[in-house]
Structures are given as C-alpha cells and as structure tokens.
Amino acid sequence: MKNSILIFTLFCMLSACKRDYDKSKLGPEVIVVPESFTVNGFSANPSTFVNLSLEDPYFTCTMPQRAEFKIVVTGLLSGAQKSISGTGDFIGAENSTWTGDSDNNYMFRTGEECSVELSFHGATKKYYDTLTITGENVYPKTTLIQSFEGITFDKNGPNAATYGNYFDAPDLSKTDIKTDKLLKTCQGTQSVSFDGVDVNSGYYIGGMYFYPSSGYYTFSGYEPDSVYLNAFVYSYGDNSAVLNFSFSEDDNGDGVSNSTSEDEWTSGDVPVNGALGWSIISVSLKSFLDRNSSIGNGILNLNKITGFNMNMNAKVAGTRARLNVDYLTVTYGKPFNP
Numbered sequence: 477m478k479n480s481i482l483i484f485t486l487f488c489m490l491s492a493c494k495r496d497y498d499k500s501k502l503g504p505e506v507i508v509v510p511e512s513f514t515v516n517g518f519s520a521n522p523s524t525f526v527n528l529s530l531e532d533p534y535f536t537c538t539m540p541q542r543a544e545f546k547i548v549v550t551g552l553l554s555g556a557q558k559s560i561s562g563t564g565d566f567i568g569a570e571n572s573t574w575t576g577d578s579d580n581n582y583m584f585r586t587g588e589e590c591s592v593e594l595s596f597h598g599a600t601k602k603y604y605d606t607l608t609i610t611g612e613n614v615y616p617k618t619t620l621i622q623s624f625e626g627i628t629f630d631k632n633g634p635n636a637a638t639y640g641n642y643f644d645a646p647d648l649s650k651t652d653i654k655t656d657k658l659l660k661t662c663q664g665t666q667s668v669s670f671d672g673v674d675v676n677s678g679y680y681i682g683g684m685y686f687y688p689s690s691g692y693y694t695f696s697g698y699e700p701d702s703v704y705l706n707a708f709v710y711s712y713g714d715n716s717a718v719l720n721f722s723f724s725e726d727d728n729g730d731g732v733s734n735s736t737s738e739d740e741w742t743s744g745d746v747p748v749n750g751a752l753g754w755s756i757i758s759v760s761l762k763s764f765l766d767r768n769s770s771i772g773n774g775i776l777n778l779n780k781i782t783g784f785n786m787n788m789n790a791k792v793a794g795t796r797a798r799l800n801v802d803y804l805t806v807t808y809g810k811p812f813n814p
C-alpha cells in the first residue's frame with residue numbers, strides 16, 4: 477500500500493514537470509542585474525536646462541547589459557514628481573522621453589531645479605543629475621482659463637474688472653477671496669483662496685467670474701459631450717465646501733450676454749474631495765443644465781461663451797467654508813490629467 481502511494485506521488489510529480497507553460501501568459505520582461513552593475517554618462521538632454529513648453533527632454537546612459545531602469549524627476553520647489561520606467565540595453569530618446577507631465581497633483585514650475593535619480597532593478601547604486609525648468613509645460617487640447625499667476629487681488633482691492641476676473645459675495649466683511657501663496661501650490665506659486673461664512677443660510681458664500689480679454693471663449697469645432705471644465709481644488713481637510721460653475725452665452729451675437737434673454741448653464745453643486753490637499757475636479761459641459769429653459773435658444777453654443785462663473789457654497793447652510801482653487805482649464809476629449 478505504502479509503495480503504491482509512493483509510485484502514485486512520483487507519477488504526479490513527473491506529470492507536473494512535463495506540463496508546458498503557456499508563453500502567451502507571461503508578464504512583462506523582468507531583468508535583475510547583478511549588484512556589481514555600473515553604468516556611465518547618465519545625463520539629461522538636450523541640456524540640463526529645459527523649457528517644457530517647447531521641448532520634451534530625454535535621458536541618456538550607456539549600459540553594459542540589458543536592464544530594467546527607473547528615472548525619477550522631482551521638482552525641488554513644487555514637489556511635482558515624474559517617474560519613467562523602461563527596459564533596454566541603453567537609455568535614450570526612444571525609451572525615456574518625458575512630455576513634461578507629472579504623476580502627482582503638482583506641476584513642474586518655471587525656474588525650479590529638479591533632482592533626477594536613476595536606478596536599476598537588482599542594483600542598489602543610484603545615479604544623479606539635475607534639470608532646471610525654464611518654462612512650464614503646456615498641455616495639448618487644453619485652454620487655460622486662469623492660473624492666478626502674476627496677479628494680486630483681495631477684497632480690499634478693486635472689486636470689478638480686475639485682471640479679467642470679478643468677484644462678489646453677499647457679505648464681503650465675512651468673506652475673503654484673494655490670491656494666496658500656499659506652501660505647496662499645484663501650479664506655479666499662487667492659487668485663489670475662498671474663506672467665508674454663509675451669512676444668510678443661503679449656501680452661497682462667494683464667487684468669481686472669468687472672462688476672455690476680448691470676445692468669446694471659443695471652443696467651436698468640439699462637441700459639448702467631449703468638452704470638460706477642470707479645476708484643481710485644495711481642501712483644508714474640513715470638508716466644508718462645494719463648488720458650482722456656470723457659463724453664459726451670447727446667443728444673439730450682439731457681443732454681450734443678457735441673463736434675461738440668453739442662455740446660462742449651470743453645473744449644480746460639484747462635490748469637492750474633503751481630504752487635506754489638492755485634487756482635480758472635472759465636469760462635462762454636456763452635464764450643465766439650462767438655468768431657465770424659457771430664456772435663450774436652449775442650445776449649448778460653445779462658440780458663444782462670454783464667461784465662466786465659479787461659486788463656493790457652504791456644504792452645511794449657515795456655516796464657514798473654505799478652499800483654494802487653481803489652474804482652471806477647459807479640455808477637449810478627456811478630463812484634465814497633468
């Protein structure tokens with residue numbers, strides 16, 4: 477009996493050994509280099525200074541054998557980080573080109589120095605270089621509405637027609653809307669902060685209006701269901717606020733929007749991530765509702781938008797709310813993804 481169990485076990489082991497594995501089910505190539513692996517000439521190209529709005533940098537390095545590499549670029553002021561991984565027997569433009577985007581909710585800043593770190597799977601030795609950003613990245617299929625860079629306003633300053641923005645609140649003595657320098661801004665060095673109390677329990681605390689330097693924001697040629705309004709939002713961790721957006725149209729083409737005769741579209745309340753830090757919200761323009769269906773032509777006219785409105789509302793009526801907003805954009809095809 478004992479022998480037959482042994483023979484049966486041996487038979488099972490042999491058949492297991494003979495079984496072929498399915499090569500199509502193999503994962504990505506895995507290469508572990510020896511600890512003694514060393515490389516030469518790691519550097520950023522075409523130079524250690526790069527204008528991300530004009531060029532896509534890449535990295536070069538010669539290697540003694542095929543290896544898995546990882547390059548991490550970290551902005552020393554912004555905290556923006558980009559990781560580039562690849563496999564090859566060299567590092568060059570083919571496998572390390574960086575389009576200027578980041579992996580987190582911070583964007584690389586003009587003027588900042590970045591650390592660049594190269595490592596290989598299997599070896600502990602790391603290689604370093606630096607990269608100085610001379611120009612911020614521009615994103616394809618994106619129209620920037622406002623970045624809040626290079627402008628200063630607060631409630632004690634001019635209250636209208638300021639740098640293409642206008643802001644208002646039911647009680648400006650209880651509401652502060654101002655450009656703000658947080659320790660970590662998602663883009664550049666400034667965002668706008670809203671901090672106020674819902675004085676009349678109507679939820680609305682304060683808002684801003686954005687309009688183009690002349691004429692319309694023109695998004696013609698794009699279908700409304702492929703166009704998104706996006707904003708970076710900073711929460712102080714108190715989960716106190718929601719945002720809502722609206723835009724107005726010049727339906728009759730006379731150059732101005734008239735709220736008693738032309739369309740206004742509203743997003744309704746857009747929830748904000750209440751956890752401390754920056755996050756991105758994106759709303760499809762297609763989801764905006766006609767504020768009054770008996771006014772205007774009732775058609776989304778993306779080529780006749782005269783301005784966008786952004787309001788902060790209290791999450792709970794009668795309470796204080798606060799948040800920051802930065803890098804308001806309109807994107808085509810998909811939500812903004814830095």
Ligand SMILES: [Ca+2]
Pocket residue numbers: 623624625661663664665666667802803
């Ligand atoms: Ca900014």
Ligand SMILES: [Ca+2]
Pocket residue numbers: 725727739772773774775776777
């Ligand atoms: Ca319309």
